[in-house]
Amino acid sequence: MKFGLLLPHFGEHADKEKLLEGSKLAEDVGFDSVWVRDHLVFEPHGEMEKPNRTFYDALTTLTAIGAVTNRIELGTGSLIPFRHPLVTALMAGTMTQLVGPRLILGFGAGTFDHEFEAIEWGDRDRVELVRSNAEILRRVFTENDVDYSDDNFTFNNVTIEPKPVGGRIPFWYCGGTPRSARLAVEFCDGWMPGRIALGTMAKRIDTMRKLADEQDKKMPTIAVIPPTSIEETREEALKHVNIPGLLAWANKAKFAVKPPSGTFETVEDLEGQLIVGNPQEAVAEVKKFEDLGTEHLVFDFRFKFDRFFEQIELLGREVLPHLRS
Secondary structure, X not given: OEEEEEOOOEXXXXXXXXXXXXXXXXXXXXXXXXXXXXXXXXXXXXOOOOOOOOEOOHHHHHHHXXXXXXXXXXXXXXXXXXXXXXXXXXXXXXXXHHHXXXXXXXXXXXXXXXXXXXXXXXXXXHHXXXXXXXXXXXXXXXXXXXXXXXXXXXEEEEOOOOOOOOOOOOEEEEOOOHHHHHHHHHHOOXXXXXXXXXXXXXXXXXXXXXXXXXXXXXXXXXXXXXXXEEOOOHHHHHOOOOHHHHHXXXXXXXXXXXXXXXXXXXOHHHEOOEEEEOHHHHHHHHHHHHHHOOOEEEEEOHHHHHHHHHHHHHHHHHOHHHXXX
């Protein structure tokens, strides 16, 4: 199992030192990957973020981090398809030339209409935009003189150089809906939901295994990004988390597997949607994901970006060694 962390490249804690020095520290203490989100016209999530619209570009941020690290993987969780895929192809190819073959391209359809309306793509099917990106990127990453046409993009005789070094860049689908899991099997190499109840995740993985068998396809890599708060005591860790906000969000989730009561009412009901507690409790929570078949877990420190370095050191010292053993 691999372990990563979400970077503070957005909101009030977006900061060059945290990004660069934090990524170097993460590599030093044993993390396998660092991850970024993606927005064009950022609207902070009220239950997890303060109203600050700062948002550093995803691929630019990862390229800078790749320049100061050596081995750590660089992931997007998730890239939103508001760029032309040929632009993304050029950026991704350039990035691998500069920092090596460490990129994982996680894509998602996005949540907010206004970001697509701002570029006059408001009428487009965003899931189909993700599909178009997957098809186009895979072709121009490996072929020259590419002709392509679908409902979203049409071009002829296109060659993009430089091509990525190190072979095929993994393409993951990010999202927690039943459709996202089906699409991951259909045309992706991995599946990564964000906040997702453990019961919901188990159901999605079961569906994916059945589909992979039926379609004679390789099972996608399973990953997840749960919000995380680790302290020496559970009580202290809980102080940093907006539990009412997370419960309200969970109860709005359309396709979630609900607890026996029918609604998310307690911290315990958020199992899977939150890792909170002391280091030993964090290890136990991660093991639950591992038991489901999760291969890559990314800790979302969004509630603790003000103590980013401390969280990295705490997990590196008291959590990761127990998960590796």
